[in-house]
Amino acid sequence: MSFWRAWALIRKELVHIRRDYQILFMVLVAPAFVLFLLTYTFAADLEQIRMGVMDQDQSPSSRRYVQVLTSDDELLAVAFPGSYAEIKALLQRGTVGVVVVIPAGFHADLTAGRTPALQLVLDGSNYHESDTYRQNVEQRTVAWAATQGITGGRPAPIVVHTRPLYNLSMSWVDAMTPGLMALAFTFPAIAVALACARETEQGSYEGLLSTPIRPIEYLLGKLVPYLVLGVLGTLLAWATARWWFGVPFRGAILDYALLASVFMLSLMGIGILIGSTANSQRLTIIIIVLIFFVPSFFLSGLLIPLEPGSLSERILVRVLPAANYVDMNRSLFLKGAELSALRMGLMNLLWIAGASLMASLLLAKRRVA
Amino acid sequence: MSARDTGGGRLYRIRSLAIKELWQLSSDRIFASLLVIVPLMLLGMVVSVAGGESRPADRIIVVDHDQSAHSRRVVRALENTGEIVIEAQTNRLADGDRALFEGRVQGLVVIPSDYGRALQEGTRPAEVLLVVDASNTFVAIRLLGTATGAIRAVGAAQTLAPRIEVRPTRYFEVTPLQSRLAPQLGFLLYQVVLMVAGLSIVREAETGTLEQLLVTPLARLELIVGKMLPPLLLGVINFWALFAAARWIWDLPARGSVLLLFGTAVLFILAQSAWGLFLSSRVRRQQQATQIIFVQILFDMAFCGYVVPVENLPGFLSWISELLPLRHYLVLVRSILLRGGNFWDNLIPIGALIALNVVFWTMGVLSLRQRLQ
Numbered sequence: 001m002s003f004w005r006a007w008a009l010i011r012k013e014l015v016h017i018r019r020d021y022q023i024l025f026m027v028l029v030a031p032a033f034v035l036f037l038l039t040y041t042f043a044a045d046l047e048q049i050r051m052g053v054m055d056q057d058q059s060p061s062s063r064r065y066v067q068v069l070t071s072d073d074e075l076l077a078v079a080f081p082g083s084y085a086e087i088k089a090l091l092q093r094g095t096v097g098v099v100v101v102i103p104a105g106f107h108a109d110l111t112a113g114r115t116p117a118l119q120l121v122l123d124g125s126n127y128h129e130s131d132t133y134r135q136n137v138e139q140r141t142v143a144w145a146a147t148q149g150i151t152g153g154r155p156a157p158i159v160v161h162t163r164p165l166y167n168l169s170m171s172w173v174d175a176m177t178p179g180l181m182a183l184a185f186t187f188p189a190i191a192v193a194l195a196c197a198r199e200t201e202q203g204s205y206e207g208l209l210s211t212p213i214r215p216i217e218y219l220l221g222k223l224v225p226y227l228v229l230g231v232l233g234t235l236l237a238w239a240t241a242r243w244w245f246g247v248p249f250r251g252a253i254l255d256y257a258l259l260a261s262v263f264m265l266s267l268m269g270i271g272i273l274i275g276s277t278a279n280s281q282r283l284t285i286i287i288i289v290l291i292f293f294v295p296s297f298f299l300s301g302l303l304i305p306l307e308p309g310s311l312s313e314r315i316l317v318r319v320l321p322a323a324n325y326v327d328m329n330r331s332l333f334l335k336g337a338e339l340s341a342l343r344m345g346l347m348n349l350l351w352i353a354g355a356s357l358m359a360s361l362l363l364a365k366r367r368v369a
Numbered sequence: 370m371s372a373r374d375t376g377g378g379r380l381y382r383i384r385s386l387a388i389k390e391l392w393q394l395s396s397d398r399i400f401a402s403l404l405v406i407v408p409l410m411l412l413g414m415v416v417s418v419a420g421g422e423s424r425p426a427d428r429i430i431v432v433d434h435d436q437s438a439h440s441r442r443v444v445r446a447l448e449n450t451g452e453i454v455i456e457a458q459t460n461r462l463a464d465g466d467r468a469l470f471e472g473r474v475q476g477l478v479v480i481p482s483d484y485g486r487a488l489q490e491g492t493r494p495a496e497v498l499l500v501v502d503a504s505n506t507f508v509a510i511r512l513l514g515t516a517t518g519a520i521r522a523v524g525a526a527q528t529l530a531p532r533i534e535v536r537p538t539r540y541f542e543v544t545p546l547q548s549r550l551a552p553q554l555g556f557l558l559y560q561v562v563l564m565v566a567g568l569s570i571v572r573e574a575e576t577g578t579l580e581q582l583l584v585t586p587l588a589r590l591e592l593i594v595g596k597m598l599p600p601l602l603l604g605v606i607n608f609w610a611l612f613a614a615a616r617w618i619w620d621l622p623a624r625g626s627v628l629l630l631f632g633t634a635v636l637f638i639l640a641q642s643a644w645g646l647f648l649s650s651r652v653r654r655q656q657q658a659t660q661i662i663f664v665q666i667l668f669d670m671a672f673c674g675y676v677v678p679v680e681n682l683p684g685f686l687s688w689i690s691e692l693l694p695l696r697h698y699l700v701l702v703r704s705i706l707l708r709g710g711n712f713w714d715n716l717i718p719i720g721a722l723i724a725l726n727v728v729f730w731t732m733g734v735l736s737l738r739q740r741l742q
């Protein structure tokens with residue numbers, strides 16, 4: 001291969017990018033811009049739960065209990081059903097997510113020193129939400145019970161001290177932003193995939209074939225300019241996370257840049273492979289959406305961590321760059337991880353990049369022949 | 370050309386255009402099959418990561434410095450929640466710290482060496498330390514809730530004093546897997562529709578064939594109908610494919626009317642097609658359309674109420690989410706399939722979908738007319 005020919009192609013690509021502000025936007029600005037949009041959905045930490053109350057006791061105790069439950073506006077009592085049929089209808093319509101039932105005799109039990117029982121009716125159709133609601137109400141109830149001297153005036157026998165490590169305030173923004181970067185960084189890779197597909201679709205690839213340019217030079221010519229600009233874009237995204245959203249960054253900025261470059265390289269490897277195999281921009285677009293977006297949201301460990309060692313995890317980390325990056329980037333930001341702790345993920349990303357670039361090279365050779 | 374003004378001629382022309390569109394879609398055989406196969410594949414992958422039928426489990430390490438009958442009771446209580454998997458028991462804190470740092474576990478339960486003695490003597494509270502990896506807030510909140518509850522219950526069982534009892538009852542209960550599966554019927558359905566519709570006009574414009582279509586006797590309405598039939602048809606096929614897979618392979622309950630759900634799905638697909646038509650007739654090039662569709666999809670996923678509860682978004686953000694058909698459709702899927710909701714229970718989301726259809730179709734048709742002039 002000749003570096004001069006590769007350099008000529010790089011310059012050609014740069015001219016394209018400079019002439020087309022949309023590409024420039026997609027490669028340089030989109031990572032920060034998309035991160036900005038996505039993070040805002042998590043900026044609302046306020047969680048309000050709409051609750052129904054069926055008070056069959058109508059006693060001073062039951063009224064005080066409801067008052068304490070709703071005192072800080074996190075639980076809102078919005079409905080007061082009179083029967084279980086009404087409760088079911090409320091849950092069915094989604095008006096409330098949980099109903100507290102205070103049975104008759106609640107006050108009497110409480111004053112007589114018997115164990116009072118409360119019932120929580122939950123909308124089980126949303127498993128995770130209903131579990132959060134249950135825990136929330138239970139914790140408040142136990143706390144209220146303690147003020148009523150229900151534990152017999154003795155200190156609670158077991159004290160649980162909790163310590164949320166790496167993110168003391170349990171902030172959603174701090175935890176999600178490094179993960180969402182994996183989604184935001186796909187944009188430069190999409191741009192390079194489209195650039196390859198356009199070349200085939202508009203027939204200019206044929207023109208290039210008639211020149212002495214070799215496949216590897218063509219590949220470098222596409223990859224290098226987009227990669228360099230894409231990495232600049234990730235730095236812009238870092239600045240947005242760090243200074244606009246105030247996400248703590250405990251790692252080293254050089255490690256971040258290296259990690260982001262390798263992630264970008266693996267995404268672009270896949271992008272080039274798709275863009276140069278698919279014979280139209282339309283096909284490229286659709287494959288990319290389906291393999292980048294949905295899996296990056298649901299299969300990357302963004303919300304629910306992948307189970308290490310399971311079959312699906314072992315497959316995903318070898319084909320889906322985001323399945324590695326979400327976790328690594330979080331470790332870098334919040335845990336201050338060093339590169340040595342992230343080498344497994346780095347290896348996986350390099351393997352994805354190497355395999356996909358190799359495959360596009362082989363396919364390009366076949367197209368030439 | 371006498372057929373031009375009769376109804377039969379109109380139908381004939383629409384059919385020809387729709388056939389041309391479908392033929393173009395299916396001539397690219399990989400493309401056409403991907404449109405149906407990939408969503409199904411993704412559904413399968415989501416299921417496999419969600420872990421089959423089992424409950425979601427957070428992994429922890431118990432650092433037991435006490436090693437007494439009392440501390441073993443805590444371990445058993447944690448296991449019995451069914452939501453926690455104990456990866457290992459150790460008496461070296463450093464091992465636990467390391468595993469937490471590397472992300473192999475999500476939490477540590479540390480039982481100090483005087484735990485059992487404190488419980489026996491009863492003069493001071495026995496202490497347990499619960500450490501969670503809060504770099505994933507979603508998991509941290511869940512684990513804190515389950516583990517604290519389980520450990521406190523062990524304590525409550527040790528006291529003779531009266532305590533308060535909270536009995537949960539669940540209506541419309543589903544497994545966690547089914548709970549995660551239901552919204553996928555929305556996500557995987559609309560993305561394909563949006564992309565096919567969003568590229569429909571601009572693709573012809575970019576390759577120059579739009580002008581050719583304009584010199585044929587096709588009226589504008591016919592052009593729109595012919596162009597929008599393929600995404601609609603594709604949406605309907607995908608709806609039934611996804612629904613059948615979820616229903617028969619993974620036992621998603623269908624507690625309400627499937628026909629009602631299908632009706633709302635058609636409304637949803639129509640709204641997405643109209644939005645796609647609008648985008649497609651505003652942009653100059655496929656690349657630009659792609660960019661907008663990508664940002665749109667990310668936006669939809671973030672604001673549709675699946676990841677964060679949308680009711681709690683501040684002011685204008687919650688208004689934005691009202692404008693997304695996906696959000697209303699997800700409410701409908703959950704209500705009709707999982708809670709057996711009927712038409713009257715869902716007047717608001719159905720009304721919202723109809724209103725969005727009116728708005729989007731008006732926008733789409735107007736901007737296409739502008740484009741063609």
